[in-house]
Amino acid sequence: MTTARSLLTGSTPVKIEYFPIEGVAEQVRIALAVANIEFDDVLIPFNEWAAKKPTTKHGVMPEMTLPDGTVVTDSMAMLRLVGEADEEGKLYPSDIKKRLKIEQVLGLVGDLTRAWSPSLYLGMRPHLVGYPENWAGEEKETVVKNVREAFMKDEFPRFMGYFEDLLKENGDFLTGVDLTIADLSAFQQISYFTKGVADYVPKDCLDSFGGIVAWMERVKTHPKVAAYKASKQ
Ligand SMILES: N[C@@H](CCC(=O)N[C@@H](CS)C(=O)NCC(=O)O)C(=O)O
Numbered sequence: 608m609t610t611a612r613s614l615l616t617g618s619t620p621v622k623i624e625y626f627p628i629e630g631v632a633e634q635v636r637i638a639l640a641v642a643n644i645e646f647d648d649v650l651i652p653f654n655e656w657a658a659k660k661p662t663t664k665h666g667v668m669p670e671m672t673l674p675d676g677t678v679v680t681d682s683m684a685m686l687r688l689v690g691e692a693d694e695e696g697k698l699y700p701s702d703i704k705k706r707l708k709i710e711q712v713l714g715l716v717g718d719l720t721r722a723w724s725p726s727l728y729l730g731m732r733p734h735l736v737g738y739p740e741n742w743a744g745e746e747k748e749t750v751v752k753n754v755r756e757a758f759m760k761d762e763f764p765r766f767m768g769y770f771e772d773l774l775k776e777n778g779d780f781l782t783g784v785d786l787t788i789a790d791l792s793a794f795q796q797i798s799y800f801t802k803g804v805a806d807y808v809p810k811d812c813l814d815s816f817g818g819i820v821a822w823m824e825r826v827k828t829h830p831k832v833a834a835y836k837a838s839k840q
Pocket residue numbers: 630631660666667668669680681682683
């Protein structure tokens with residue numbers, strides 16, 4: 608039987624190609640580090656993307672190339688594969704009850720990402736939501752402000768409330784005592800809001816969610832996560 612670990616390890620390291628940002632690839636990079644799988648972290652500069660895009664399977668990154676040459680697309684598929692390969696069996700345990708909890712959290716993270724999407728696209732890719740590609744000026748500023756402030760007032764606290772409930776119910780991490788791929792995925796999306804990179808999303812937006820702040824600290828100080836982060840500095 609082919610195991611996830613045998614797919615991800617071989618004579619050459621697995622390769623992950625993505626932009627030189629955290630984005631959707633960081634959860635996979637951290638999972639690889641936690642699962643103790645050597646990988647080649649290939650950073651593609653933004654100015655090389657136009658030439659590379661047509662060579663990718665679905666016109667997007669990340670792409671993962673397994674030691675046997677198989678190309679894998681989609682960060683969530685990668686995350687599950689790497690989780691399954693964890694030598695300690697904790698990142699994505701085979702126990703179906705544990706997996707069901709993890710899947711529900713991954714779905715919730717997907718819902719949060721989707722709820723944030725209009726705010727993101729209005730700012731970055733306005734032509735995809737009905738505005739000119741070069742949209743700029745006062746009108747853009749006002750629309751982006753209104754949409755993002757509405758998100759921060761209603762949707763953000765609603766979602767953070769669900770994550771706080773999960774922590775109350777499950778303890779140290781979102782699905783129980785162990786760090787799983789659910790924590791890595793949620794951590795990546797939630798920490799984005801604290802980076803000060805999106806206008807009208809204040810860096811201190813999590814201050815009133817003490818349970819989440821404490822959980823984020825536990826994720827960051829998990830020995831393998833901390834070792835990975837330190838290795839990148
Ligand atoms: N579902 C995919 C989405 C990948 C995706 O949308 N990648 C974006 C960057 S986060 C991309 O490659 N954008 C460049 C483009 O669309 O040309 C995943 O999670 O891997």
